[in-house]
Amino acid sequence: MRGLKLVFVLIFLIENSLEISLVEQKLKQTTKVLLGNCRAKSGATKEDFEMLRSRQIPSTKSGLCLMECLFEGARIIDNGKFNKDGMITALTPAMKGDASKLQKLNELGKTCESQINNKKLENCQTGEKILECLAKNGNKYGLEIQHNKN
Template sequence: MKYLIVLVVVCAAVSFSEQAMTKEQVMELYNKMVEECAKKESGSSTDIEEVFAKKLPSTKNGKCIHACVGETTGLIKDNKVNVEGAIAMAKMVYDNDAAKVQMANDLANDCIGVTDGERCEAAFKIIQCSEQAHKARGVSFLDLSSN
């Protein structure tokens, strides 16, 4: 979950910058995005705390916060992983670092078949898949970060 969310935020942040962002810039944007999505999705303070603690959401509204973040950044489209969106964002976030962009592509493709008819449940399943994919590949988001 934490990997997908942080990647999502990083990707959104990059749309504002032509260079790779620092970890601090990414986290600042991520925090703002979570707060905005929590408002939009009627998330509670507990839902927000779970996101920031990098825990799987325990409520429907918490799942919907993740759906909002994924949709806002283009990483989730039509209730599934948007590989093209992940690649485009990775190119911006990682300043076209070919190895990191390829890893982002591979991770997105690991979860390509994960979906659900309900957007919040789809986001939850994608988060679970993303966590498993990162573990299986032995990488964390921080391994992909450039700064």
């Protein structure tokens, strides 16, 4: 009987790991499609991608538009404006279930919402303002959000 229980537990674990693997694959595929779509939409160059990868705020319009498109895809920007709830949803997995960090993330969202004033900015500046706010204020809430300003 004990051996049978062990078999069921193993089957459960294998099925769940397959589901997780499928979810991760779908997420990677979705991200790849989003990156491709945003690259085409923004006209971003390889250098623009490298700036984002090295946590620098892009200095070119195409780089800023790439970042803004990615934020739109993550629902951090909605209708051209900062979406606090979308930011919280997008960054929640990075908090790894830590209730204290989740509370601080919510406070950070409120701070950025206040600083950005729910304005729709031109020339792909909304994404830049969001990243600057997160980087500037993240440490105040015990959240390390790194970036390098050019």
